[in-house]
Amino acid sequence: MSRKFLPEEVVVEILLRLPVKSLVRFRCVSKRWLSLISDPRFAKSQSKRADNHIQRLLFPTPVGLGSLEVDAPFVDISAVRELFVPFKQLDLRLNLLGSCDGLVFVSHYDHKDFYIWNPSTGEHRKLPDPGISPHPYNEYMYGFGYDSSVDDYKVIVTTFLPLRPSPGYVGKILSLKNNSWKSIKKPDVVFSSFRSAGALCGGAVHWLGEVLPLEANLAILAFDLAEEKFRQVPMPPMLEGEDADYYDISCLVNLGGRLCLILLSLADEELWVMMEYGVQKSWAPMFRIDGHYGPKPLCMSRGNQLVATNDDGNVLIRANPEGRIVESCVFCIEHSPNWHEPWAVFVESLLSPFFALEF
Numbered sequence: 001m002s003r004k005f006l007p008e009e010v011v012v013e014i015l016l017r018l019p020v021k022s023l024v025r026f027r028c029v030s031k032r033w034l035s036l037i038s039d040p041r042f043a044k045s046q047s048k049r050a051d052n053h054i055q056r057l058l059f060p061t062p063v064g065l066g067s068l069e070v071d072a073p074f075v076d077i078s079a080v081r082e083l084f085v086p087f088k089q090l091d092l093r094l095n096l097l098g099s100c101d102g103l104v105f106v107s108h109y110d111h112k113d114f115y116i117w118n119p120s121t122g123e124h125r126k127l128p129d130p131g132i133s134p135h136p137y138n139e140y141m142y143g144f145g146y147d148s149s150v151d152d153y154k155v156i157v158t159t160f161l162p163l164r165p166s167p168g169y170v171g172k173i174l175s176l177k178n179n180s181w182k183s184i185k186k187p188d189v190v191f192s193s194f195r196s197a198g199a200l201c202g203g204a205v206h207w208l209g210e211v212l213p214l215e216a217n218l219a220i221l222a223f224d225l226a227e228e229k230f231r232q233v234p235m236p237p238m239l240e241g242e243d244a245d246y247y248d249i250s251c252l253v254n255l256g257g258r259l260c261l262i263l264l265s266l267a268d269e270e271l272w273v274m275m276e277y278g279v280q281k282s283w284a285p286m287f288r289i290d291g292h293y294g295p296k297p298l299c300m301s302r303g304n305q306l307v308a309t310n311d312d313g314n315v316l317i318r319a320n321p322e323g324r325i326v327e328s329c330v331f332c333i334e335h336s337p338n339w340h341e342p343w344a345v346f347v348e349s350l351l352s353p354f355f356a357l358e359f
Contacts, residue, residue, distance in 0.1 A: 012036065016046055019054060020102075020120045020348035043350035047101050055299055057307070057316075058096060058104065058119065058344040059333055064088055067119060070345070071302045074316050074329035087115050087124055096341065098144035098197040098205075102349025105144035105155060105197075114155070116144075116176070116353040119346060125353035130157045130172045130181045137161060143198035143205030147225040152177045154225050156198065156205060158184070173228060176353075187230035189221040197341055198223070201254045202277040206233060208252050218249060220259075234280035236261065236272055250311070256300045260286070271297060271306070288323045295319075299345045313342040 006014075015023060015037065023046070027034045036042055055070040064085045072079035088094060089108065097105040097114075106115045117124040143156035153176040161168035171184030189209035198205035202222075209221040217240065220233040239247060248264040259274040261283075269289045276282035287306055289295050295308040295317065305326070306319040318327040333342050 012042070016042075016049060020046070020350055023350060024121060037350065040352060043352065047347075047349045047351050053347045053349075055301075055345060055347055056119070057298065058083075058099075058346055059331065060094060060096075060342055062332065065094060065119075070299055070307055074318070074327055083119055084122060085117070086122065087113070087117070087126065096197070096344035097142040098200065099344050099346040100145050100153065100200060102347050102351050103144075103153065103353060104344060104346050105142065111138075111140050114157070116153070116155070118349065118351060118353060120348045121350060121352070123352055123354075127155065127174060128179060128181065130174070132157060132159050132170050132172065141196060141198065141207055143200070143207075143223060145200040145203075145205055145225050148203065149226040150175075150177075154228075156184070156223060157181075184223070184228065185230070187221055189219045189230070189232060197344070199252050199254045199259060201257070201259045204231075204233075206252055206259060208249060220252065233259070233274075233278060236263075236283035237280060239263075251296050253297050255286075255297050255306075260297055262295060262297065269295060271295075287319065287321075289319055289325070296341075296343075298343055309343055 015026070018026075023037050027037050057068045057070060059066050059068075061082065063082065065083045065088075067081040067083055068074070068079055085094070093109040095107045095109055095111070097107055099105065102118055102120060104117050104119060106117050107113060114127040114130070115124050116127065138159045138161055141158045141160065144153070146153050155174040155176070156171070157174075158169070158171040169186045171186065172181045173184050174181045187209075189211055196207065198207050200206075203226060204222040204224045206220055206222045209219050211217050211219050218235065220235060222231050222233045223229070224231060239249075250262040250264050253260050255271075255273060259277065261272045263270045263272055270285050271287040271289065272283050273286045274283050289308075295310065296313070297306060297308045299307050301307050301318065304321050308317050308319070309315060310317065314331055314333045316329050316331055317325050319325050
């Protein structure tokens with residue numbers, strides 16, 4: 001009696017439907033499965049399947065970095081994974097600078113030694129030195145994202161010395177395919193969201209800024225990954241008129257694939273979302289948060305619930321679609337003194353940090 005095997009294309013289709021955690025284990029089943037699951041084309045196909053993406057939170061712990069599934073109860077300690085970080089030095093904390101397609105952009109707390117790391121597989125890649133000299137008064141802004149026009153991931157490192165009347169600026173961009181840095185032209189907007197990761201949305205990385213000359217109107221500064229140029233994205237209309245002084249903007253993030261602002265007033269904390277990218281009139285309120293947490297949105301969880309942290313980053317909250325907080329938990333966060341954003345969100349994936357070099 002002859003042995004029967006499933007056709008190769010059927011095996012591939014089955015494996016593509018499995019969670020990344022299982023696929024990492026299944027690499028040990030056979031040499032054939034190891035070769036298949038490790039193939040960059042398989043990893044790319046798996047990353048495009050929205051039905052099996054598991055979102056996880058990433059945060060610094062006393063011994064390294066911890067991870068928690070977004071939909072897991074915050075108080076369930078057993079749901080927290082302590083991750084092995086192969087490049088972490090014992091005496092240095094880590095800065096989480098951005099994530100895209102399961103790859104996380106990381107540096108040591110002193111803004112040296114940059115890495116692209118996949119927390120799901122443990123694979124990491126050290127980036128070349130961008131050649132930006134450190135300065136005790138420098139403010140840093142970072143970005144990381146995918147440029148679909150050339151099928152490449154790009155890293156942005158900028159530093160800003162806020163001395164008036166002539167602020168200093170250095171900007172660099174790195175292509176993972178080319179593995180080399182080049183300079184970025186100075187924008188017409190000065191960053192105001194210092195020591196922060198940019199919000200990736202619409203093929204661009206975004207930060208809050210101020211239109212030159214300083215102390216003028218606030219602006220959203222975008223860096224287009226394909227054109228490799230800065231541009232502005234329109235603010236909500238009420239932030240450009242006389243009523244702008246009644247609001248304060250606490251943060252700018254990507255929420256559910258859309259650009260999102262938290263607007264603070266004396267009465268409310270409102271979350272506004274740009275429903276159609278680049279269209280000013282499409283800004284609309286999405287949440288009004290109970291209490292005064294000064295929330296920093298992280299992502300959306302099951303049931304269209306908002307997951308966010310407080311301003312200090314040590315309280316994780318979940319709010320229902322009506323804005324009522326339904327869950328909160330205090331976390332012991334080892335916050336880097338040189339970085340304002342201790343939390344990051346990533347999706348489980350098999351993509352390699354060397355992805356762009358493997359084709």
